[in-house]
Amino acid sequence: MAKLAALACAAAVAATTALPAFGAEDYPSRAVQLVIPYDVGGGVDAVARILAAHMNTAFGQPFVVDARPGGATHIGTNHVARAKPDGYTLLLTGVSTMSLQPLIFAGITYDAIESFEPIGMVSRIPMFVSVADTAPYRDLPGLIDGAKGKPGGLSYASNGNGSLSHLSTEVLAARAGIDLTHVPYKGFAPAIPDLVSGRVDMLVSDLAAVSAPLQGGSVRLLAVTSVERSPFQPDVPTVAESGYPEYQAENWLALYAPAGTPAPVVERLGDELRQFLKSDPAREAFARLGHVPDPTDGAAVTRRVVQEQKTYAPALEAAGLGAR
Known part of the structure; x- marks a missing residue:
């Protein structure tokens, strides 16, 4: 019996090691939904289509932009938060959804930090x-x-x-x-x-x-209002240069997956995203939209959201717009 148990254990280990890690080799095997919580035709839609076109080529599977506007971005965002965390439903959104809306609306059903796995920054505006x-x-x-x-x-x-x-x-x-x-x-x-x-x-x-x-x-x-001068208007000084060194404010976009998405999937998507954002085609395409590509990782996204919520919470309270 002991010998049979040992053989069974060895077979199980062999079978496990023979299988590729989920997401490392077999992802994606079908179409990926890239959700934007905004209307078709806007700036976020344009960025999403640039990303989708690249990912289509890089992964050999369709990345389909799915616009789900409404509810101050809550509808599309909730759809992704509740999606199966398998890498086939992604979210492209930014500062309003993650840093501002949770401070304004008490009834939001997603958590900007806990409900998502940030894949990486995409752009700053x-x-x-x-x-x-x-x-x-x-x-x-x-x-x-x-x-x-x-x-x-x-x-x-x-x-x-x-x-x-x-x-x-x-x-x-x-x-x-x-x-x-x-x-x-x-x-x-x-x-x-x-x-x-x-x-x-x-x-x-x-x-x-x-x-x-x-x-x-x-x-x-x-x-x-950004930390550095804009490449689109390099002669315009920053607010920090103008006498307020602690001041920073900018719009941004990041790519997210639902919380619980396997790490290999997040890593593969993140690696491909950052490689693309560092390329000349990405810089040129984003510049036409007034965006600066930002190839920083998911941890940078989380740090940004946490810091922005600390910065904007007092302003919202002063304006009578605290969570309600």
Whole structure:
């Protein structure tokens, strides 16, 4: 009996070692769903299609972009959080979904940290502080001085309450010790005419939102909110350079899998993602969208979310937008 048990044990070990580790060799063996919690045709959709096209070629299986908008990105995000953790359902999303929404909506059914396995960062989108070209402010210190001279007298536009534009401006105002009046709009498009005309004094947005008036000479960029100067506007100083060294705010996208996805699958996807993001084709494709590729790993994604939630929570509370 002991000899039979030993033989059975040896056979089991041999069978186990003969099988490839899940995900190391046999993944993917069928189509992969790449979910975006946004509408088709937007910036996230464009990035998703760039990634999907590369992954199709790299893995020899279809990566299908699946747009599931609605519920302030909750619908698509929840779909992935509840999906089978086998690597065949992925999520492309960013700062609003992971760093802001959990602070605003108490009823969210996903956890930004616990419900997902971050595969890696994908891109960063610089934000710019802009004013009308007719405004008297030539740089950010000048704008701050103007605001200090008339507390609450300067206004800023955003693309909505609780948006990154809104909160990043509130954080800047807090760091600078100024009081600004918030004017929320339903998107950047309706805010631009009021910025150009001077009805509102400033705006923090991505470059795409102000590209037309910037090219037309009716808008001036005072600072970029990222840690480093933007490759798209290298002459524009950072907010940190302008006197606020601890300040940073930028939009970003990252690739996620559901929590519990096998490590070999996450590693294989992450390795391929980072290799692609370091390539010239990726840099060129992303530059056309105003994005900077970011080939950092999943741990960097988690650190970013944790830090951003700490940064934006006080601003949300001050604005009366804490979790409800």
